[in-house]
Amino acid sequence: MERSSFDIRIAEKLNEKAITVPTPVQKDVIPLIYEGVNCLFESETGTGKTLAYLLPLIQRLCFDADDTDETLRQTKLLIAAPTKELASQIKAELNYFIPEGGKTLLCFGGSPLKRQIEGLKEKPFAVIGSPNRLLELIRLKKIKTAQVEAVVFDEADRLLSKEMSDESTVLLESLPAHVQFCACSATLPLHIQSRLTELLEETGIAEGKRTQIRILPKENILTEQITHWAFYTENRDKNDTLRRFLAAENPEKALIFCINAEQTEHTAEYLSFKHVDCFALHARTDKIKRKQALDKFKSGSCKVLVTSDLAARGLDIKGITHVIQMGLSENPDFFVHRAGRTGRSGNTGINVVIGDESDLHLLAQFEKKFGLIIYPKDLYEGKVVSADDC
Structure with missing residues (x-):
């Protein structure tokens, strides 16, 4: 037609x-x-x-x-x-x-x-x-x-x-x-x-x-329009690594994925305590607060949204420059849907995994499965640097 x-x-x-x-x-x-x-x-x-x-x-x-x-x-x-x-x-x-x-x-x-x-x-x-x-x-x-x-x-x-x-x-x-x-x-x-x-x-x-x-044949959005970074950290230090990353990178719009509702709430509370303006979104969030969070994130008045996989499926929010995954599911489809919230409609984006040894072991499997190049990164003196330089 x-x-x-x-x-x-x-x-x-x-x-x-x-x-x-x-x-x-x-x-x-x-x-x-x-x-x-x-x-x-x-x-x-x-x-x-x-x-x-x-x-x-x-x-x-x-x-x-x-x-x-x-x-x-x-x-x-x-x-x-x-x-x-x-x-x-x-x-x-x-x-x-x-x-x-x-x-x-x-x-x-x-x-x-x-x-x-x-x-x-x-x-x-x-x-x-x-x-x-x-x-x-x-x-x-x-x-x-x-x-x-x-x-x-x-x-x-x-x-x-x-x-x-x-x-x-x-x-x-x-x-x-x-x-x-x-x-x-x-x-x-x-x-x-x-x-x-x-x-x-x-x-x-x-x-x-x-x-x-x-x-449909793959358009290689995951490999050509999205850059993949990985930060190694112990599980107890993930939120602090996230805070430091946000301060160093200052993303225009960052969507942060957590494993479940509890981690979502805990991460959002931690960021708020550290004076990072953000909202939490998960299945148990009150419907009025859910709408408020999405509206503010879409408009850009709030640059950071912390969510469970509630937001991984199908949502098309313009201007997401960074997706940050606070740990990984064993199901590779979750990785794909999460990462795909950035690099949309011809734009480029950065997909970040902040993970412990178990998470990065999974990430290595996904790297092979999807033909990705994962760049190990670290934080040094308030900047994102190659892990090889540390």
Whole structure:
């Protein structure tokens, strides 16, 4: 589907965003999704996956409809996402591109169910939410599945992880066989591809429709647009090393990843005590504070955000110059998603690992697996220097 095939209102919106050329994933996937194909696709972080599925669905379901106004008064699109932050970002893109008068609704746990039911009475075109909340609303017959034409699993590998697989599976089983299914992630391993393919066959969604799996060639963002540094430190000294690094580097915008909520809170409290302006963001953070933290970080009024892996998935925050990983998960996908918050949209960035012996042993494995060059660094007299120079 060429750019000229889009409705003029979509083309104008693309111009406003200075989007003139499709990314490789958009060029590859948009025609398939526009044709109604079930599409499972993998592409690196920062390559434009959200618009790759949103634009053709908006074009086909809204602008190509016999009666666009009537279509916009029915829930035609469901999008499942693993975090509220990612879902909010998707909702913002939808609101930007759908025709005037179209409504969207965000549905997540932690927000009053009654308010979301009231929101559904306004007949949103698209509902974006967690699998369990979408499923709950379907079971309550508040979402009319007969009207749904397409469903998207954004960050599909996370949605089919051990923690979320049951709800995601039942959600798909609750939808009519006529729906079009799309799934995407920066990491879509073979076992996830196989499980999704099985689900489409089991639910009948595959019947009568093509299913395409598209694994886009690596654009080497991880190796060419992101520089990787490693600082060795004992576990007890990680926060002090982080503080000294922030003072030495003075990053324009730094996203700091911790292993869990407890470490996130402890690290943010330590930095605040040392007079570093920062916010903490994790799954247990109050929703008002979560929004405040993200808004201030996005605007640049706060340059440091400390988070759990809540923010690793899919978030596109402009201007992140440094990602700092305070320890590593054994799952290399976490490393990729974290690092991919910088070096986006043609920009460069720095990914830093502050780790003990165990962390750096894992990092050496990731270096080999992804073909990276890791530069050992140290801090000397308030500056970042090569570890070889110390």
